[in-house]
Amino acid sequence: MYEVNMKKYKIGLLKGDGIGPEIVESAVRVLEVVGKKFDLDFAFTPYLIGGAAIDACGEPLPKETVEGCLNSDSVLLGAVGGPKWDTLPGNLRPEKALLGIRAAMGLFTNLRPAKLYPALKGECPLREDIVQNGFDIMIVRELTGGIYFGERGYREGKYGEEAYDTEAYSRMEIERIARVAFETAKKRRKKLISIDKANVLETSRLWRKIVHELASEYPDVEVSDMLVDNAAMQLVRNPSQFDVIVTSNMFGDILSDEASQITGSIGMLPSASLNEGKRGLYEPIHGSAPDIAGQNKANPIATILSAAMMLLYAFDEVEASDAIVRAVDKVLDAGYRTADLAHGGAALSCTEMTDKIIEVL
Numbered sequence: 001m002y003e004v005n006m007k008k009y010k011i012g013l014l015k016g017d018g019i020g021p022e023i024v025e026s027a028v029r030v031l032e033v034v035g036k037k038f039d040l041d042f043a044f045t046p047y048l049i050g051g052a053a054i055d056a057c058g059e060p061l062p063k064e065t066v067e068g069c070l071n072s073d074s075v076l077l078g079a080v081g082g083p084k085w086d087t088l089p090g091n092l093r094p095e096k097a098l099l100g101i102r103a104a105m106g107l108f109t110n111l112r113p114a115k116l117y118p119a120l121k122g123e124c125p126l127r128e129d130i131v132q133n134g135f136d137i138m139i140v141r142e143l144t145g146g147i148y149f150g151e152r153g154y155r156e157g158k159y160g161e162e163a164y165d166t167e168a169y170s171r172m173e174i175e176r177i178a179r180v181a182f183e184t185a186k187k188r189r190k191k192l193i194s195i196d197k198a199n200v201l202e203t204s205r206l207w208r209k210i211v212h213e214l215a216s217e218y219p220d221v222e223v224s225d226m227l228v229d230n231a232a233m234q235l236v237r238n239p240s241q242f243d244v245i246v247t248s249n250m251f252g253d254i255l256s257d258e259a260s261q262i263t264g265s266i267g268m269l270p271s272a273s274l275n276e277g278k279r280g281l282y283e284p285i286h287g288s289a290p291d292i293a294g295q296n297k298a299n300p301i302a303t304i305l306s307a308a309m310m311l312l313y314a315f316d317e318v319e320a321s322d323a324i325v326r327a328v329d330k331v332l333d334a335g336y337r338t339a340d341l342a343h344g345g346a347a348l349s350c351t352e353m354t355d356k357i358i359e360v361l
């Protein structure tokens with residue numbers, strides 16, 4: 001009877017390269033423990049991606065991987081890339097697989113939290129008086145449109161060879177990402193800042209117009225605009241003013257990296273990429289860290305928190321997700337650190353940190 005009542009979820013695993021396999025393994029171990037605690041049955045299926053896929057079958061994103069991900073309830077990704085594949089032509093590079101899987105799964109939203117953990121205030125590169133109140137920002141980035149997907153090319157110009165990239169955004173693309181942002185803000189501190197470059201770009205002017213149109217449907221959310229250059233400054237001057245940020249693909253790419261850096265701990269930050277169905281793909285924001293790969297030194301927390309985001313956003317398993325977040329908080333509060341946060345002091349390995357989190361769970 002007990003087995004029959006368990007909720008079942010099929011999770012595709014894209015371990016990828018470098019530290020990818022180690023950190024995904026950690027998240028799987030945590031999910032298994034949480035599954036037992038909350039009667040959730042996870043079926044994990046690994047698929048090849050990135051350099052590992054190039055080595056095995058000559059391409060970074062095999063057809064079986066795309067099909068497997070589309071047939072999964074949700075997908076957990078480690079990271080791809082490394083020096084071994086850096087000299088391959090662009091369309092065969094591991095990173096190409098990331099754009100490919102995002103497009104194939106229709107992942108038009110990227111949610112990137114940037115939170116300063118009280119226990120890790122010392123990691124923040126900003127002055128103490130700037131971050132005394134901490135900060136907890138959610139960046140909602142458009143992921144499948146804009147300049148990264150626009151028409152591009154080389155041509156002969158007035159002064160010889162030139163290259164061009166173009167940005168286009170449709171009403172549909174702006175409206176759907178803005179709605180995700182308004183809904184996200186509703187569940188948080190109800191403050192949304194839309195970031196654009198409306199003083200220069202037509203796409204930004206359309207973006208701003210549509211965000212303002214939608215605002216009347218979300219009267220409980222306070223919405224304002226900010227130019228991207230100002231936003232880049234404000235993030236380091238006064239990060240606590242931000243709750244939810246919504247912005248285009250390229251601006252979001254840059255600002256979310258800036259926001260992650262002011263937390264001071266790249267190994268801590270998860271992300272979610274969502275499609276219409278809200279299931280989607282979950283991954284740490286960092287890369288494959290080839291410098292520490294295979295040494296059991298990686299911080300698994302970003303990936304473990306990505307699994308927690310999956311439980312929340314893909315499966316609506318709020319309690320199970322909270323349990324993971326609380327366990328991570330407790331372990332950090334108790335002073336446990338992996339090498340990236342230990343400053344040469346006592347450090348836990350990737351598996352030991354995972355063991356500690358499981359112990360608390």
Ligand code: NAD
Pocket residue numbers: 019078079080081082083095098266267283285286287288289290291292297298299300302340
């Ligand atoms: P990186 O994030 O892999 O590493 C930057 C630094 O942070 C390194 O010193 C690394 O050791 C450290 N670091 C990163 N994650 C860590 C963790 N969990 N625990 C402890 N330390 C950690 O960035 P990079 O060095 O610029 O890129 C390495 C490779 O990763 C490149 O091939 C790049 O293209 C790829 N990459 C992949 C993704 C992705 O898969 N989503 C994202 C970024 C970079």
